[in-house]
Amino acid sequence: FQSRYRFAEYFENLVNYxxxxxxxxxxxxxxxxxxxxxxxxxxxxxxxxxxxxxxxxIPVIRELVVYADWNGDYEKLASxxxxxxxxxxxxxxxxxxxxxxxxxxxxxxxxxxxxEALTAFDVPVDIIKRQRKKYLLRGMEAADKLxxxxxxISYVSVALSEESYKDICGMIDDxxxxxxxxxxxxxxxxxxxxxxxQVFPLSENIKKLD
Numbered sequence: 001f002q003s004r005y006r007f008a009e010y011f012e013n014l015v016n017y018x019x020x021x022x023x024x025x026x027x028x029x030x031x032x033x034x035x036x037x038x039x040x041x042x043x044x045x046x047x048x049x050x051x052x053x054x055x056x057x058i059p060v061i062r063e064l065v066v067y068a069d070w071n072g073d074y075e076k077l078a079s080x081x082x083x084x085x086x087x088x089x090x091x092x093x094x095x096x097x098x099x100x101x102x103x104x105x106x107x108x109x110x111x112x113x114x115x116e117a118l119t120a121f122d123v124p125v126d127i128i129k130r131q132r133k134k135y136l137l138r139g140m141e142a143a144d145k146l147x148x149x150x151x152x153i154s155y156v157s158v159a160l161s162e163e164s165y166k167d168i169c170g171m172i173d174d175x176x177x178x179x180x181x182x183x184x185x186x187x188x189x190x191x192x193x194x195x196x197x198q199v200f201p202l203s204e205n206i207k208k209l210d
Contacts (some may be wrong), residue, residue: 009032010033010076011074011177011178011180011181011184012181013029013032013033014029014033015174015175015177015178015181016029017030017033018170018173018174019174038063042115042117042118042119043114043115043117043118043119044118044119044121045102045118045119045120045122045123046122046123047122047124048100049100049101049102049121050123050124051096051099051100052096052097052100052102052118052128053120053123053127053128053130053131054096055089055093055134055209056099056131056135056137056138057081057083057085057089058093058096060081060192061077061081061090061093061094061097062093062097062102062103062113063189063192064080064081064192065077065094065097065103065111066079066103066111066112066113068080071108074087074088074090074091074094074111075081075087077094078090082142083138083141094111101114102115102118105122116184117180117184135194135196136165136196136198138194139153139194139196142163149193157202162205165199168199169199172197172199175197176195176197179195
């Protein structure tokens with residue numbers, strides 16, 4: 001789990017860098033970030049691997065084949081997803097992941113990830129937008145079908161200034177990093193989760209009215 005600890009260290013220093021008011025502390029955490037990034041960076045999913053974002057369940061299958069005890073049984077693998085998919089879809093997802101190199105298989109038949117943390121910066125925006133919509137639909141489904149003890153869904157409507165909106169976006173960015181940090185230090189994984197964040201206006205800017 002060495003790679004997980006390195007990612008945890010990276011996100012901890014990133015959060016500290018963003019939150020620090022001291023120039024000396026910022027410099028310290030910046031140097032730590034550079035050192036960690038040199039040792040291992042996020043893997044950039046490229047255009048030739050865009051099939052990773054073709055269906056919402058492919059990223060989920062990527063985690064399950066590595067962490068779940070499914071013994072090559074695609075019916076069992078498919079049954080591990082909360083939203084139903086077929087054994088054939090699970091099999092095709094594994095084949096896609098192997099084909100684009102986002103999972104590997106060792107000589108003992110065990111699947112593994114060479115890079116745990118991925119970034120979609122090199123993937124066309126329209127593909128990511130479609131994937132985002134699919135996950136929003138999964139969120140709506142979870143709100144209707146899943147019991148509260150295994151999902152968390154909340155919302156609030158607030159009146160804000162533009163400055164406060166930007167502050168909140170920064171808070172969400174920090175939270176996202178902290179969640180990733182928690183994930184990269186996990187030693188015993190029970191489920192695959194998806195976390196959505198949305199902040200959007202419900203009105204026009206009232207200070208710009210004619």
